[in-house]
Amino acid sequence: MNKKIYGYCILTMLWSFCLVALEPSSNEQKTAALYTSFFKGEKPEIAKLNLFLTQMPKGGDLHHHYSGSIYVETYLEWLEEKQWGIDVKTLKIWPNEVTQSNDSVLTIPDLRKNDILYRKLLTLWSNKDYDNHCHEQVPPDSNFFYSFSYFKEISPLNHALGLAILKERAIKENVSYIETMISNVGVSSKNYYSNLEIEALIASLRSAKTQEAANAIFVEVENKLLKNIDFLAVIDGFTNNLEKNHRGIDDEDFMMRYQTYAVRVNDPLQVFCELLAAYIACENNRNLVGVNIVAPENNNVALQDYTLHMQMYNYLKSKYPDVKRALHAGELTCGMVRPKNLKFHIKEAIDIAGAQRIGHGVDIPYEEDSLATLEKIKNKSVVEINLTSNEFILGVKDQEHPYLIYDAYDVPMVISTDDSGVSRNNLCNEYLLLTSRYKPSYKKIKTYVFNSVKYAFLNEEDKQLLQKRVELKFKDFERDMALFSDKLQK
Ligand SMILES: [Zn+2]
Numbered sequence: 409m410n411k412k413i414y415g416y417c418i419l420t421m422l423w424s425f426c427l428v429a430l431e432p433s434s435n436e437q438k439t440a441a442l443y444t445s446f447f448k449g450e451k452p453e454i455a456k457l458n459l460f461l462t463q464m465p466k467g468g469d470l471h472h473h474y475s476g477s478i479y480v481e482t483y484l485e486w487l488e489e490k491q492w493g494i495d496v497k498t499l500k501i502w503p504n505e506v507t508q509s510n511d512s513v514l515t516i517p518d519l520r521k522n523d524i525l526y527r528k529l530l531t532l533w534s535n536k537d538y539d540n541h542c543h544e545q546v547p548p549d550s551n552f553f554y555s556f557s558y559f560k561e562i563s564p565l566n567h568a569l570g571l572a573i574l575k576e577r578a579i580k581e582n583v584s585y586i587e588t589m590i591s592n593v594g595v596s597s598k599n600y601y602s603n604l605e606i607e608a609l610i611a612s613l614r615s616a617k618t619q620e621a622a623n624a625i626f627v628e629v630e631n632k633l634l635k636n637i638d639f640l641a642v643i644d645g646f647t648n649n650l651e652k653n654h655r656g657i658d659d660e661d662f663m664m665r666y667q668t669y670a671v672r673v674n675d676p677l678q679v680f681c682e683l684l685a686a687y688i689a690c691e692n693n694r695n696l697v698g699v700n701i702v703a704p705e706n707n708n709v710a711l712q713d714y715t716l717h718m719q720m721y722n723y724l725k726s727k728y729p730d731v732k733r734a735l736h737a738g739e740l741t742c743g744m745v746r747p748k749n750l751k752f753h754i755k756e757a758i759d760i761a762g763a764q765r766i767g768h769g770v771d772i773p774y775e776e777d778s779l780a781t782l783e784k785i786k787n788k789s790v791v792e793i794n795l796t797s798n799e800f801i802l803g804v805k806d807q808e809h810p811y812l813i814y815d816a817y818d819v820p821m822v823i824s825t826d827d828s829g830v831s832r833n834n835l836c837n838e839y840l841l842l843t844s845r846y847k848p849s850y851k852k853i854k855t856y857v858f859n860s861v862k863y864a865f866l867n868e869e870d871k872q873l874l875q876k877r878v879e880l881k882f883k884d885f886e887r888d889m890a891l892f893s894d895k896l897q898k
């Protein structure tokens with residue numbers, strides 16, 4: 409063989425070798441290549457992406473609210489069963505038995521027959537049709553938060569059934585774990601203090617200038633409440649009920665855990681009572697894995713008391729260090745509140761409250777010290793991303809959403825639904841929004857899924873179990889997607 413031909417042969421062999429090396433060989437590589445192929449055109453191939461994400465194991469959903477996750481249609485079925493009705497004028501629940509419709513109250517079957525009223529009710533009880541046609545509208549954040557007032561009488565009545573529905577939905581979309589914000593414990597400061605005492609305590613809490621000054625009041629309240637039999641009995645009742653409703657939920661394929669919370673629009677004494685009860689409840693029950701603080705962050709009381717709430721978390725963290733802390737922080741945007749309120753919520757959630765998970769984190773671009781805060785979140789916390797919710801309530805989407813900032817800083821993120829019943833979404837849809845908007849790599853998507861295991865408030869044993877389950881599910885998924893990829897190439 410002359411030298412030229414020999415050289416040519418070697419080159420050809422090397423080239424073939426490179427081609428084989430470049431060819432995706434494992435199911436994981438084939439799946440990644442398939443995923444990348446959806447973004448080759450001018451627009452993502454949404455239908456294929458949707459199928460892909462529907463099949464994909466999604467690990468856990470770590471940020472969602474029980475009452476907002478049940479769809480309106482389900483609430484109406486529960487009302488029908490109780491034979492309760494709907495007030496025709498207000499479209500609120502008529503919490504009494506109605507055997508026959510009359511001018512002011514409709515039975516649920518008659519409501520369903522009245523298409524105009526039925527559809528109107530859907531727009532009030534959820535975000536349905538808010539954007540796609542003109543009708544008399546309140547601002548979107550009000551529409552969203554008002555929704556909860558419509559189903560508040562029925563929502564707490566069927567927890568066991570509601571949890572079974574959430575479990576069934578999760579399994580159907582290949583979600584192995586959910587951590588549901590179930591409700592607050594149900595304590596009320598009015599049962600432990602006179603009106604005069606309440607007023608005085610609220611005033612001193614709001615005038616406490618430092619953590620130490622606030623701590624002195626927290627200790628006083630805590631000491632009194634820990635001796636109050638009624639206060640402790642409410643906590644016991646709450647955890648016993650939770651245990652009862654949880655029966656039959658965990659199995660070889662699925663786990664559910666719960667967070668309880670305080671409502672940040674209440675007065676600060678009530679918020680402290682709720683948080684204290686929440687921490688004690690978590691210490692007493694293994695299925696109750698964390699404490700949160702909920703309700704609109706732009707509410708006047710919530711804004712006024714924000715730092716005080718963080719100080720409550722700080723105090724309770726030192727008293728109950730094993731209880732995990734998540735909190736809604738930075739669910740705000742420009743124009744919604746005064747600029748000064750956009751400057752410090754995430755920072756204080758990390759620095760003062762010691763939040764192990766940040767819910768939303770949308771106002772980070774506006775915060776002072778945002779770069780230092782990003783580093784801290786990266787090292788100490790994780791951000792729960794709720795794209796549908798942020799788009800509807802805050803009007804923040806696409807390039808305005810701080811996802812790309814968190815991504816650039818390698819801040820850990822998890823993808824969650826927030827209120828899928830009110831928003832009429834699901835976890836798959838959240839991944840669809842994320843991937844079609846920002847086109848993260850398959851590797852990143854997988855990281856978000858495994859983050860939902862890593863940052864779950866589970867004990868180590870349960871976490872390892874969940875990790876193994878999700879790894880196995882990915883093996884099956886990638887095998888299936890490799891086959892799907894072969895089909896698409898035919
Ligand atoms: Zn939320």
